[in-house]
Amino acid sequence: MAVTQANFRQRAEQLAAHLPPLLVAAERVAAVVAQGVHGRRRVGAGETFWQFRPYHPGDEVNRIDWRQTAKSTRVLVRENEWEAAESVWLWHDTSASMRFASHPAVEDKADRARLLLLALAVLLVRGGEHVALLGHDRRAATGRGTLARMTAALTRDDGPGASLPPRIPLPRYAQLVIIGDLLSPIEDIAATIRHFSGQKVRGHLFQILDPAEETLPFAGHTLFEGLEDEGVLLARRAEDLRRDYTRRMAAHRDAIAGLTRAARWRLGLHHTDQPAQAALLSLYMSMAGHASG
Amino acid sequence: MLSLGPLAFTAPWLLVALVAVPLLWWLLRVTPPAPLRVRFPAVRLLFGLVAPNETTAKTPPWLIALRLLLATLAIVALAHPLWRPQAPVIGTGALVLVIDDGWAAAPDWPLRQAALDGVLAHAERGDRPVLLLTTAPDDRDGKVAAKGMMGAAEARAVVRALAPKPWSVDRARAREALRDVTIAGAASVLWLSDGLEDGGSASLVSRLMELGPLTVQIAPPGPGPFVLLPPASRTRDLELVVRRLGDAGTSLSAWVRASGEDGRLLGRGEVVFAEGEDAASATLALPAELRNRIARLDIEDERSAAAAVLLDERWRRRPVGLVSGAPIERDQPLLSDVYFAHRALEPITTLRQAELAELLEDPPAVIVFGDVAKVPGPDRPALDVWLEAGGVLVRFAGPRFAEAADDLVPVTLRGGGRTIGGAMSWEKPARLLPFGDASPFFGLAIPKDVLVARQVLAEPNLDLPDKTWAQLEDGTSLVTAERRGQGWLILVHTTANTAWSNLALSGLFVEMLQRLIELSAGVPADGSGAPLPPLTVLDGFGVLGTPPSSAQPIAADAFAEATSSPASPPGYWGSKAGPRTLNLGPRVAETPALDALPDAAAVTTYGVVEERDLLPWLAAAAILLGLVELLASLLARGQLLRRASAVAAATLALLVLAAASAEAVDDAEILAAIDDLHLAYVMTGNPEVDRISAAGLFGLGTILRSRTSVEPADPIGIDLESDELVFFPMVYWPITLDQSELSDYARAKVDHYLRTGGILVLDTRDPEASLAGGARSGNLALRRLLAGLSIPPLIPVPPDHVLTRAFYLIDELPGRWIGDQVWIEQGDGGINDGVSSIVIGSHDWAAAWAMDARLQPLLPVVPGGERQREMAYRFGVNLVMYAATGNYKTDAVHVPAILERLGE
16 A cells, blocks of 8 residues: 555656646735735745844844844844745545546546646645645645645545535635536536535636546447446447437536536546646646636 | 268257257347446436437347358257268178288278278168178188178277288188178178289179179279389399389389398388389499398388398398419419409409408408418418308319418318329319208209319318218319308319319309308308298288297298298298298289179279368357357447457457467566576565565665675565576575465475575574474474475584675674574585585574665664674675585685694
8 A cells, every 4th residue: 555655646746747836826805916926914934025123132043134234233133924825625526436447548537536636736735835635634734744644545445435525614715626527416516616616715626537428439239337326227229329418418517617607616627538747737727727817 | 870962960860950040040130139238427417318219229130140150050060060971881781891901901001991990880880790801811721711790899899900911812712711601681792902813803702792782992093002022132233123013004113222130221222113114123232231231121101011022141242352372373364263263253242352361350251262372370360260250261272272281171181182184194074973962052053064173182081071062973072161160161172263173164163152152141051951930020011020820830942932821921931040031022023903893893992082070160160150250249239349358358269279289488587587696585475574575685685786796686586386496596485374385396396496506595584483492383384384395404503604604704693683593404515515405594684684775774673783784784695605606615614724724
C-alpha cells in the first residue's frame, strides 16, 4: 500500500509539474481584490511589506530593518503582511459507477478522478492555497503534510461512496471542486448546486466520462446492467439506441450546464481516453477564470 | 462397413444423426443469439429508450448454412469415413488365404503384410473362418502344410509372425497340401502371389478355383525382384551381375554395395539396366587389401536373400611374394626362374617381386621362391617365424638349387639333380600320375603333354609318401610338402620355368599354384568328404542368423550343386576357419514370370492405393469451420471487436494445439543470470522477508562494488522449485516458519548445487533459534526445510577460519543481531576442496546489509551502532570472497606464522 501511495502521489506531482502554481483568485470583496491578490491587511507571516514599527525589547534582532533605522533616530522593525490563502474544497465521486472502463487500455473513471483531484491539490498547495477534502477534512490546510494526508485519504479504499457530495456547510467564499461522472438524476445535481451556491461557495463541476458513455458503441443483442443496481435493460439491437442515447446524454449535460450557469459555477468535461494533462489544464483554466471573474 | 464407391464408413450407423440436421436448422432459426451482458454506468439514460427496429433478430441465412455444414461435417467425421478402403471386399464364407512366402516376396513384405492385415481385419469384422496356406516349404522334406481353419483374429496373429523364406515357393507341393481340404459352405480364395513361375502354379490355380472364386493379388508392376549373382572368383576385379525378374521395359540403375565381415561398407558399384535388358553388370575395382576383406555383396534397397551374395575364400586374393634366385636374368625374361610363376600368379593374386628381406618386412600370404639355393642367413629367422605363423612357402628346384640346397626343404634331398631322357639317358621325360585324394591338387585334370625332364630327388623315407602331393609316373615325388607350425613348406622338385619341364607352360601350373595359394588362409587342404554343417544362414530378407532346425549338413561333394531349400538355406557352411558359402542368386536367376492366369481369376494389385482415413481431415475441417462460425457469430452480433480478446484466445488455443510440442526454454532468464555476477536469495513467499533479502543483497553488492573488485549486478530472487541454482556462487536463504518443504526435485537440485561447489547461506534470522538452542521454532523450521538434504556434520566457525580472513580480518560474524554461533561444514579436504558448502547462522545478515535506493540503512542493528553494521558488511564481503575464491585465502590464515618464520 505504501508503494502504491507513493506511486500515486508521484504521478500526481508529475502531472502538476507542467503547470505554474495555481493561484486561486480570492473571491472576496471587490475592495480587497483591488488592494492585492491575497493581502489580509494584517501583520503576519508573508512576503509583502506591511509596515515599520518601533523596536520593542524582545523583538528578534534580525527583524530590525537597518536601512530604515539608519535613516531615522529610532530603531525600526520591518513587519510583513499576513497573506492568507483561499480555501479550496475538493470532492470526487467514489460511487460504483465510477469504476468503469470500456477498454482495458483506458483508465477507469474513478482512478482518473482521483488523479486529477490530487494533481489539482498539488497545484493549489504549491500556490500556497489551503485545500481540504470535502467529507474528510474539517478545515483547509496547506503544505506538503496536507498533501501526504490527502494522498493517504484518497488511496484508502473505503468502498463505493456517494455520487454527489454531502451537503455540509462550507466556509463562505470557499471554492468547491466536484469531480465525477454527474450521471445522477438532474434533480439531485440541482439540489446539490443549490445547497452550496446558497453558502456563497463558488463551484466547479468537472464531469469525467468514459468514451463509451458518450458514444454507446455497443451493437447487437445486448443486456445493459447498471453498476449501482439501477436495473437492467435488454436491447435487441443496441446500435438502434445509439442516436437517442447520445441525444439524451447531450440533454443531460445541457441541463447541468444550465444549472451551473445559473449558479455562476463552471462546468468542465473530460473523457478518460484523453490525457490527464488536458483535463488538469482545463480545470486550471476554469479556476483561473474564476479568479479573474 | 458401408461402402459407397471408393468411400466407406466404419461406423455408418452414426450417419442416422444426419436426420437431426433439419431439426437443428429449425432450432437455429427460431432461437436468437444470447444477449451480450454489458455493465454500463449510464444505464439510467437508456431506460425508456425504444429502438425503432425492434423486430426479432434473425440469424443470417448464411450463418445457418455454415452451422448446418458444421454439424453435417461433424456427423460424417464421426462415422469415420475411409477413402478407397484397402481391404477389398472378398466374397463370403470361409476365406482361403494362399500366401507366397518365398524369397521373391521379401522386398515388399511389409506391403504384403499390410494388405493381408487389411483383408484379415475385414474377415474379422465379418467373423469368417480362415484357412492359411504358405507356399514356400518349411520343413526339411520340403513339404508344404496348410494351417487349418482358424478364426480371423488368430490368423492375423499368425500372418504377423510370417516371414519370407530364403528359398523358392513350391506350388506343386502346395497343391498337394490342399488336396484333402474340404470346406463346408461357401468360400472365397485369395492368393497373394509373388508373380514368379515355379512350374506348379497352373495346377495350384485350378485347385484353388475348385475351392471358391479366386482373387489373385500381385505386386504392382515393377522391375523387381532383383537377383545378385556371385562374381567370378578368379579375376582381379569383382564382376557384379544383377538380374531383374520383373518388368524389363525401362532403364534404371541399382547400386551394389560390398561390405566386410563387420558390416563396414568397403565399396559400391552402380549397375545400369539398359531398356529391355534383364541383366546388367558392373565392375567393382578395389585395392587388393580391401577386396580381400569383402564378406558380402548386397543390392542396395533390396531386402531379399537373392539380393545378397556371401563371399568365401574363393574370392579372396592373397598377396604373393616372388623371390628370384638370379636377378641377372631379368633382361632375358623367358629364361628367368620366376617368369612363368609371375605370369601365372598375376591375374589371381596381388603379386610382389622383391628380395626376401624386403618381402618379409610386410609379409605376403604366400612366398614363391624361384631357383633359390640358400635362404640368406639374416633372413632365415624371420622366414621361419612367418612360416610357423601360417605362411606358405613354395620353392621351385633348379640348377642352383640342385647344387647347393639348404635345409629349408620338406624332405631330404639327394645331392645333384636327376635328368630323365636327356642326351645321356635312355629314359623318356616323365608324365604326372593322377593326384591322390590326400593331395590339395586332387581333382585337377592332368594334361597329357606335361613332361618333366629333370628333377631333384628326395631320399626315400618312411614319411615320404605322406609328404608327397604329386608324383611322376615312375613314382618319384614332384611336389612334396611339410607342415611347419601353421604354415606349409612346399617344394616343387622341378623348375618354375621351361628349363627342366614344360609344366610351367600348362594350365595345370596355374591351377596348382592357385590351390597352393588357397592353402594359405587355412582352407582345408584335403577335399575330404566330411559333410559341411550350416554355420550361419540368411533369412528371407538377407539377414544372417542361426540356421533353422530344418537345415541339414551337406556332403562336400554335393555342395557345389546344392540348391536353396529348407534343408540347405543360403549362408555359410562348413568349418568356422574356412567356411564355404551357398548363395541363392545363381539358383533363382532364371525364374520366369508367372504364367497367365485363367480369366475366371480376378487379379488385383496391393499397395498401389493407399487407404486414406478421412477422419482427421474432416475433424480438422469441422474445427476450422467451428472457428469460422465463432468469428461469424460474433460478427453477426456486432461484438467482433469487443470480443477481440476472446477471438485472440481462440486463435491462440489453436496455435498452442499446433505447437504443442514446442519447448518453452527461458533462455532470456538464464542469460540474465549469467551475464554478470549476481547474488541470489531464496524467495520465501513472505513479501517482507523477500524485500529485506533483496535490499540486503543490494546493500552488500553496493559495499562490494565500492571496496572490492567483486562487482555484483542486481540481486536475483530465486524459487528453489523452479529456478536453476548453478549460476550463482552463493545463495542466501532466510528461513521463515511458513516456508513449505522442498519437493524431491528441488531437494535434488539443491544437493547438486552443494556438491558442485555452491554455497548456501542459511539464516534463521533469530538468535533465539540458534542451532545450539535446541527445539526452537526457527530451528525446527530449519530442520524441516533441510530434511533430506545431504548436509555434512557442522561445527561452529573456528576463530582462524578463512571466513574470518578472506578479505577483512574479523573476529565476529555479526548481522542485525550478534553473539550467536555461525556454523559451517566440518573438516578440511571435503568434497569441495575443504570449502564449506553451507553456512548457517541466525544473525539476520540481510537485515543489517539492507539499504534503500539512497543507500541508507533500512533497519537498525541490535544492540546497535554503526560499528556493528560495518562489521556485518565486512562479514558479507568475506562471505562473498569465500564463495568466489574458496580456500584461496586459507594461506592468509597462516601468514603470521610464515612471517614469523621468515623473520627468524
